[in-house]
Amino acid sequence: MSSYTIALAGNPNTGKSTLFNTLTGLRQHTGNWAGKTVVMAEGEFARGNTTFRIIDLPGTYSLYSNSADEEVARDYIVFDQPDVTVVVLDATSLERNLNLALQVLEMTSRVVVCVNLIDEAKRLGIHIDLEKISKRLGVPCVAISARNQIGIENLLDQVEKVANGTIVPTPVQITYSDQIEAKLVELEPLIAKTMNRRFPTRWIALRLLDGDESLLKTLRERMQEPAESFGEERLTHGQTVCH
Numbered sequence: 635m636s637s638y639t640i641a642l643a644g645n646p647n648t649g650k651s652t653l654f655n656t657l658t659g660l661r662q663h664t665g666n667w668a669g670k671t672v673v674m675a676e677g678e679f680a681r682g683n684t685t686f687r688i689i690d691l692p693g694t695y696s697l698y699s700n701s702a703d704e705e706v707a708r709d710y711i712v713f714d715q716p717d718v719t720v721v722v723l724d725a726t727s728l729e730r731n732l733n734l735a736l737q738v739l740e741m742t743s744r745v746v747v748c749v750n751l752i753d754e755a756k757r758l759g760i761h762i763d764l765e766k767i768s769k770r771l772g773v774p775c776v777a778i779s780a781r782n783q784i785g786i787e788n789l790l791d792q793v794e795k796v797a798n799g800t801i802v803p804t805p806v807q808i809t810y811s812d813q814i815e816a817k818l819v820e821l822e823p824l825i826a827k828t829m830n831r832r833f834p835t836r837w838i839a840l841r842l843l844d845g846d847e848s849l850l851k852t853l854r855e856r857m858q859e860p861a862e863s864f865g866e867e868r869l870t871h872g873q874t875v876c877h
């Protein structure tokens with residue numbers, strides 16, 4: 635029997651809690667306005683021989699330190715390290731939503747991109763090229779309608795494959811200006827050495843360059859915690875290209 639922890643991340647109002655309710659049978663608050671989920675909710679369900687623990691994160695437009703919501707979502711992904719982070723996107727505003735997906739890809743490679751509200755996109759005549767998104771981002775990309783329970787099995791198949799290592803995503807890496815990249819080359823080995831690769835080094839280096847004080851404080855606290863559950867391979871990008 636395998637057991638995996640899956641986090642649902644995404645912009646406000648993309649249907650994370652609706653998906654959470656569909657999966658767990660619980661009744662998280664949902665509705666057509668942003669910012670309903672303010673604390674993390676947790677639920678569980680079994681599928682075949684696998685147990686999934688689902689974490690419904692607050693919706694955020696970014697994952698820096700602009701608000702308590704952002705910090706909760708950011709800290710969970712970076713420090714608690716769920717087996718898979720599902721980034722839930724609104725199919726009708728992909729351009730805005732993909733920004734957050736890119737931020738998550740800097741934090742972890744174990745990601746499945748989930749395009750929700752596909753029913754609404756169809757109604758509006760929006761066609762979404764899932765294969766192209768998946769190739770460009772380097773992670774699996776699926777379409778669902780959480781409210782109508784469409785595409786859920788396919789989503790769970792992809793999530794399980796990323797969780798058990800059948801699929802090893804190779805996330806696209808954003809290249810910054812020469813000046814920033816030069817600083818990253820200096821910083822990353824130092825961070826890797828100090829933290830023994832427990833946390834995503836490039837992402838931490840970028841935040842340090844941002845001068846993110848709140849992150850520094852959290853880092854100090856988290857570094858006091860025992861490290862036994864953090865395998866080095868968890869942060870190493872695999873060789874298999876995602877299909």
Ligand SMILES: Nc1nc2c(ncn2[C@@H]2O[C@H](COP(=O)(O)OP(=O)(O)OP(=O)(O)O)[C@@H](O)[C@H]2O)c(=O)[nH]1
Binds near residue numbers: 644649652670693781
């Ligand atoms: N048409 C359609 N609407 C959906 C679907 N999934 C969710 N919704 C609606 O989208 C709205 C937002 O859903 P929520 O589940 O509350 O979104 P959320 O991402 O948890 O929002 P926050 O907690 O504020 O971040 C609700 O009105 C849902 O009924 C879907 O597949 N299709």
Ligand SMILES: [Mg+2]
Binds near residue numbers: 650651652664671690
């Ligand atoms: Mg919610």
